[in-house]
Amino acid sequence: MVMTAFLQPELVRRLSGQIDRASKVTVAAHARPDGDALGSCAALAEYLTTCRGKDTAAILPDTPPRNLRFLLPDVIPFLFHDAEPENALRRIRESDLVILLDCSGFSRTEGLEVPFRESGAGKVLIDHHLNPETEDFSLVFSTPGISSASELLYWILLEMPGMDGNPRRLPPRCAAALLSGMTTDTNNFANSVFPSTLRMASQLLEAGVDRDAILTELYQRSRENRVRAMGYLQNEGLHITPEGVAYMIATREIQDRFGLEEGETEGLVNIPLSIEQVRMSILLKEGDGQYRVSLRSKKGISAQRCAAAWFNGGGHENASGGKLLWPRDIARKEDAAAYLEMVSKEFMK
Ligand SMILES: [Mn+2]
Structure with a gap:
């Protein structure tokens, strides 16, 4: 059992049930996405597509900066509201489950705040900021005492049915995106590092994630x-x-x-x-x-x-x-x- 103290198994079961019942799932994160926003969205989108067979898309308020685009999946649609507003809004209308990551609430999605609030989809929050806007969500995972949304998502995914706490069962791109998001939010292990953060890193390295390749993308391709x-x-x-x-x-x-x-x-x-x-x-x-x-x-x-x-x-x-x-x-x-x-x-x- 890998359950960490901050995660309630009952909440993970409810999330899994909501995923089972949904046909179109949309993941989203805050405006001007950073590595944790994009990494957690990419990781969850990979998981939902590969492990749960869901029609999955991600919607972000803004196009991510160049150095983070290596995190974008090959085939899962990532819609950026600043670049294709109509497609992003249509996707929100069609979704029956919205999972918001690395974001204290819809107000941090700026131009998408009202469309998300007005959507009839089920809404789940997975976040590590202070003062979450819990009233908008039917299910809230809020853990300020953790490095990143990517880390929180990692511990949630390991508790999902069929995972048996084994990170080798995560799709490889999902595992790499989680380590990337955690790495950027800790400023490469300088801030907000908890015992659970190092356990996550250790387990992902053992599972074969190529940390050197991630560091090259994140920190060695500046202009x-x-x-x-x-x-x-x-x-x-x-x-x-x-x-x-x-x-x-x-x-x-x-x-x-x-x-x-x-x-x-x-x-x-x-x-x-x-x-x-x-x-x-x-x-x-x-x-x-x-x-x-x-x-x-x-x-x-x-x-x-x-x-x-x-x-x-x-x-x-x-x-x-x-x-x-x-x-x-x-x-x-x-x-x-x-x-x-x-x-x-x-x-x-
Ligand atoms: Mn974050």
């Missing part, structure tokens, strides 16, 4: 300009407040100068935490009418509370996200640095 942009932001763009908050602002101008693509600032926000006096790190990335905000904090400082109080967001205790809008939160986009200095004074006192 030169990405590294140069990261260097520029850490040099000219890094500010540290007297209260120990580091911040960087990737303006549109900087993004254009380096030709930065979606997802290419991934990981940057973690770097200032290596400085001794820095207790929290904030990265702002300029978009249309808003900055997207990433926050990371050291133990004892809650990035989650800061994101909720000042940046319209949330997530995990030490890793959160949000947004800063103008003219609502700040009058002009040029006021972002002054806002961050103010947040540092107010939040850290």
Whole structure:
């Protein structure tokens, strides 16, 4: 028996029953998908197709960044709402079961929030963020004390009928996607690593997953300009407040100068935490009418509370996200640095 303490067998039985009764199953995750969002969706889609024979599709609000596209299955449809809105919406209408992963609720699917909420499909949540929107779901797996949605899904799949807790029974692409999602969410085993996380990694390696190939895809295929942009932001763009908050602002101008693509600032926000006096790190990335905000904090400082109080967001205790809008939160986009200095004074006192 591999059951981990955070998983209730009764819930897994109910999930399995819902899968049995469904004919069209759709998996989904949050906007601007990261490795855990895409990895958990790809893994579950592979499982549902290969092991359960279900008509399966995945719907994501946005096209994933280039470095994550190796996770996309060959034959299972992955529909991106920004690229093919009609097909994505039709699929939601046709689905009789929706499983949302790596996402505290439908509000994090942005443009898909209302279509998902209005859908008559059964709805299941599998997630590891704080404060899940449980009222929208008939079945909720919510475990904040775990590395990733991919890890939570791993332990769920091992409890499914016929698996006998044996990871060798997972389809190979499913196993690889789970290890990929967990690897990115732990920042390659640097954060949010629990005993169960290392057990999962160990079991998947024993089952034959090629971790070196995954690392090559995730961390050794960057464009030169990405590294140069990261260097520029850490040099000219890094500010540290007297209260120990580091911040960087990737303006549109900087993004254009380096030709930065979606997802290419991934990981940057973690770097200032290596400085001794820095207790929290904030990265702002300029978009249309808003900055997207990433926050990371050291133990004892809650990035989650800061994101909720000042940046319209949330997530995990030490890793959160949000947004800063103008003219609502700040009058002009040029006021972002002054806002961050103010947040540092107010939040850290
Ligand atoms: Mn995650």
